[in-house]
Amino acid sequence: MLLIPCPYCGERAEIEFRSGGEAHIARPAAPESRSDAAWRDYLFIRTSPKGVHFERWNHAHGCQRWFNVARDTVTDEILAVYRMGDTPPETVR
Amino acid sequence: MQRYSIFSLARNAFTGHKNWQEQWRSPEPQPAYDIVIIGAGGHGLGTAYYLAARHGIRNVAVLEKGWLGGGNTGRNTTIIRSNYLYDESARLYDHSVKLWEGLSQELNYNVMFSQRGVMMLAHNVHDVQVLKRHIYAHRLNGVDNEWLTPQQAKTFCPPLSIDKKARYPVMGAALQRRGGTARHDAVAWGYARGADARGVDIIQNCAVTGIRTERGRVVGVETTKGFIRAKKVGVVTAGHTSHVMAMAGLRMPLESVPLQALVSEPVKPVFPCVVMSNTVHAYISQSDKGELVIGAGTDQYVSYSQRGGMQILEHTLEAILELFPIFSRMSMLRQWGGIVDVTPDRSPIIGKTPIDGLYVNCGWGTGGFKATPGSAHTFAHTLANGEPHPINAPFTLDRFETGRLIDEAAAAAVAH
Numbered sequence: 001m002l003l004i005p006c007p008y009c010g011e012r013a014e015i016e017f018r019s020g021g022e023a024h025i026a027r028p029a030a031p032e033s034r035s036d037a038a039w040r041d042y043l044f045i046r047t048s049p050k051g052v053h054f055e056r057w058n059h060a061h062g063c064q065r066w067f068n069v070a071r072d073t074v075t076d077e078i079l080a081v082y083r084m085g086d087t088p089p090e091t092v093r
Numbered sequence: 094m095q096r097y098s099i100f101s102l103a104r105n106a107f108t109g110h111k112n113w114q115e116q117w118r119s120p121e122p123q124p125a126y127d128i129v130i131i132g133a134g135g136h137g138l139g140t141a142y143y144l145a146a147r148h149g150i151r152n153v154a155v156l157e158k159g160w161l162g163g164g165n166t167g168r169n170t171t172i173i174r175s176n177y178l179y180d181e182s183a184r185l186y187d188h189s190v191k192l193w194e195g196l197s198q199e200l201n202y203n204v205m206f207s208q209r210g211v212m213m214l215a216h217n218v219h220d221v222q223v224l225k226r227h228i229y230a231h232r233l234n235g236v237d238n239e240w241l242t243p244q245q246a247k248t249f250c251p252p253l254s255i256d257k258k259a260r261y262p263v264m265g266a267a268l269q270r271r272g273g274t275a276r277h278d279a280v281a282w283g284y285a286r287g288a289d290a291r292g293v294d295i296i297q298n299c300a301v302t303g304i305r306t307e308r309g310r311v312v313g314v315e316t317t318k319g320f321i322r323a324k325k326v327g328v329v330t331a332g333h334t335s336h337v338m339a340m341a342g343l344r345m346p347l348e349s350v351p352l353q354a355l356v357s358e359p360v361k362p363v364f365p366c367v368v369m370s371n372t373v374h375a376y377i378s379q380s381d382k383g384e385l386v387i388g389a390g391t392d393q394y395v396s397y398s399q400r401g402g403m404q405i406l407e408h409t410l411e412a413i414l415e416l417f418p419i420f421s422r423m424s425m426l427r428q429w430g431g432i433v434d435v436t437p438d439r440s441p442i443i444g445k446t447p448i449d450g451l452y453v454n455c456g457w458g459t460g461g462f463k464a465t466p467g468s469a470h471t472f473a474h475t476l477a478n479g480e481p482h483p484i485n486a487p488f489t490l491d492r493f494e495t496g497r498l499i500d501e502a503a504a505a506a507v508a509h
Contacts, residue, residue: 001403015404018393022348039494044346044493046345046348048347048434049335049336053395073349073396076400
């Protein structure tokens with residue numbers, strides 16, 4: 001089980017959190033003019049990297065706030081935690 | 094190929110079992126092949142077997158970064174069934190069950206396919222309605238499935254608790270009698286032996302490090318044993334598909350997550366069938382070796398760690414003990430995780446890619462073992478002809494663009 005450092009509450013067990021999947025996937029602007037391929041990329045295509053993954057987590061059974069995590073998917077080590085809307089820290093990019 | 098039979102067994106017994114041939118060669122790669130398959134799991138080896146046996150294409154190599162059958166093929170809970178809701182899925186998975194039924198004879202290799210029945214439990218009114226709907230849909234598709242009362246379920250599987258006071262009492266069950274289990278390693282070994290005997294090169298300890306393309310067409314693969322030229326390349330790498338396809342510059346509608354399973358200490362035969370429950374999320378059977386084989390759920394996040402979280406196991410074992418209090422004092426022997434590639438609609442992708450000559454068979458998620466023969470058979474057809482078999486034609490990569498999904502996420506009669 002992961003020990004996740006919520007930026008608002010500190011380290012808590014993974015069972016308090018809900019994974020929100022890959023981060024930094026923006027909903028297409030002007031949806032009516034977007035192609036099917038653009039919608040596919042937004043809805044379905046995921047990086048699923050073997051290495052650093054940028055992902056969203058929600059502290060569902062705590063403060064209920066969303067935040068971003070950079071995690072190594074091979075070791076499951078959490079490399080950085082940063083707030084929604086922020087870009088990943090230089091050290092893990 | 095040395096054929097196996099009671100006579101060859103007796104003959105070899107007289108010579109102290111010293112004259113058995115190796116089941117497959119360990120060749121060095123040739124500089125070029127007609128078809129290169131990446132990944133020597135059940136699906137990849139099966140594809141090579143059917144290419145050679147059904148399509149006469151023998152200039153084929155299967156590349157494996159580890160040892161054959163060492164990934165999810167050797168890690169799964171070996172459940173075989175075809176009780177999927179949608180027509181496309183029912184056709185694909187039942188095609189597989191039909192191939193399973195003759196597989197030991199076809200391969201001259203005992204895959205220990207045992208049609209002991211797969212029983213899915215209903216614990217509430219919604220479950221009852223859903224399972225009955227499934228049973229009717231399956232029958233329309235020629236897939237056997239029948240409804241059992243709690244007492245009939247108990248008779249079919251005596252260790253089951255049908256106590257009305259249970260938190261999730263059993264209100265009935267759907268039983269597919271043609272479902273069951275098989276010996277997972279034997280499937281990989283049997284296909285490997287059959288493919289090798291027909292001239293396929295199975296190259297282990299050979300990791301693919303790149304996929305080379307020229308003008309939108311695949312020309313070969315870079316490996317740790319050098320460049321191997323190929324007219325066609327089939328990627329059959331399960332949980333590593335996103336990683337491998339990225340070598341060709343393609344991004345996939347997949348997420349790779351750990352899926353766990355565990356086995357108990359071996360005991361005498363006590364559990365005659367496979368039982369699954371979606372509501373409490375547990376599935377269990379007993380191997381011929383005597384271990385209880387228990388499947389747990391996936392972790393909620395992308396990971397290649399092959400471990401899985403303890404809380405997932407705890408949740409599964411709680412559910413098992415709710416249904417089978419008899420097992421409360423069993424010791425668990427081993428636990429492990431495998432990495433499964435999950436698609437958004439929980440149906441596989443078997444077919445072409447935007448790159449000419451590059452084909453992919455992936456997205457089997459948490460339930461690929463049951464489909465091994467059908468997947469391999471239709472994928473071999475697709476590779477050989479350049480066009481899909483009618484059975485795998487709906488399972489395209491571009492369905493995520495056209496929107497023609499096969500949404501088994503809610504319909505597969507299995508918890509996700």
